[in-house]
Amino acid sequence: MIRTRTLTLTLLLTTAFGLISCRGGSESGRLTVAMMPKNKGNPYFASCRVGAEEAARELGVKLLWDGPTETDPAKQNEVVESWITRGVNVIAVSVENKEAISTVLRKARAKDIKVLTWDADAEPDARDFFVNQATPRGIAETLLDHTSRLLGGKGTFAIITGSLTAANQNEWIRQIRQVMAERYPNIRLVDIRPSDDDRQRAFEETQTLLKVHPEIKVVMAIASPAVPGAAEAVKQSGRTDVRVTGLGLPNAARPYLKDGVLDSAVLWNTKDLGYLTIYAARALAAHAVKPGDASLTAGRLGTVKIAGDNIILGVPFTFTKANVDQFDF
């Protein structure tokens, strides 16, 4: 008896809950931008958040920052669902699962919420713009600038890559070859060796490289675990005429940058990425930007290029001995 009554009561409650409705509408007043990292606990994203908050202060935008703290792939979707319910003005997501998130982002667009992706993209029809942190071409140019500077415009270098099949790295290598052909006729790439995204493997491969090709003066490590691995190998070899450059995260690079073995670590400025995302969100909400536009003005970043439906952060950022202490990720 009691149990049946409780069950009825539950059902009644659920119905009532559904019927007390229609406070509807969006959050009043300020523009609300909801921004999601892939993972809230990752220092990389914490650094992006700093820039996003800076831009939000400048623009008087209300910034909601939320995302998964665990590995459950459904979490990003649930957070977006709750933002749709809240009625935020713009949603900006760094996408973990392209297919899954696209479903719910399309739903947000259908409800007239502006959608951006940043850092990692969803399916193109699920968002208005992708805030793209770096193009492969831009990365290749910056890496070769450093290499050429270290070689004095003439000489040989070798690459430590991720795995030999990694799509990202192979695209970068393709662009590196192209930029070399166009601009650096006196620089020669003699070898490409895999690290399988493992620091120890990068260490061993770099040791081998230095023995097989004693003439190389620059090791370019283009996977982030490979940077400290390659730097350690060069350091232990005692070859003061060989320097390392590459793509990497500042915390892993810091000790080698300070040693001088590692000349530079190229990535993008994570703070600027967060900053630009908020400026893009604001412009989108104000209908001040549409696909096909050539550029966007973004506060202290000045004029930022737009390519199709990609808003490009610009030239990659280089961590050096001088600036690495400003970053913590």
Added chain:
Amino acid sequence: MIARITHERVLVGVLLLELVLFGAIGSNFLTVGNAAEIVRASAEIGLLSLALTPVIVTGGIDLSVGSLLGLCAVVLGVVWRDADLPMGAAAVTAVAIGIAGGGVNAWLIARGIPPLIVTLGTYSLFRGLAEGITGGVRNYSNFPHAFLWLGQGDIAGVPSQALVVAAATIGFWLLLHRMAIGRALRAIGFAPEGARYAGLGVTRSVGLVYLLSGAAAGVASLLYVSRLGQAKADAGTGFELMAITAVVLGGTSIFGGRGTIAGTLLGVAILGILQTGVRLADLPAELAGVLTAVLLILALGTNKLFEDTGERLDA
């Protein structure tokens, strides 16, 4: 009749409190749309929790359901895309894999291995198989619209998965509260040896609840994949603990013998509302975890105070 403080009444109180609180401080919380979203987000955990209630009533546990959901999701993708069979066949296969997984648990538990150990093992096994099949990275998507309707569609505003959960609720309610086997399950939970000597088919009854738990994981995988539109090996990570939390919050004794379907449903609702409410009220999402702990202790503590007025064996 004297009003008694039962655990369910405490839960209804908690639920009302949540509605009032989040209704006051959350944006667009008390809306039909939000109610539908909460139902959608809670449906898979709801199914797993319903099936887990009789398991825990027998004094057992099933830690493998989240992993099994992942395996079923992956199998669904493989059968549909790689084997190029119709979606219906893939769905049936996924549920069959769920039942088979539950069968593995049931068979091992019938051999006298404690459920905690068996399902801890299959927890790793099922997830491992799912990762092995997909290499951990393969992701199935672009499912047919008719299938996605199950997770994203509605009938006159009622989310489609609500119907599945309603059907499962009725089924498990009949099983636990209206059929002879329900009484047997409680008896087993209180005293398995006693139940055996009383001539109850202990092995068969216990086997059945693990089979049903596996079947629920299979059906939940369909809801999950159709809601998210993707099937990947990490589907349902951590769902087993959320389901156990809901069941225990619902008043089912972790030592067995006691538990109700209504309580479990209330537990699922309270946790689902909490998660969404915290987000809509602009509170840090981590608070949901802390509040879950507070609720669990509060609800069960209150229950303890009035223990002798609570559940009875002949419920």
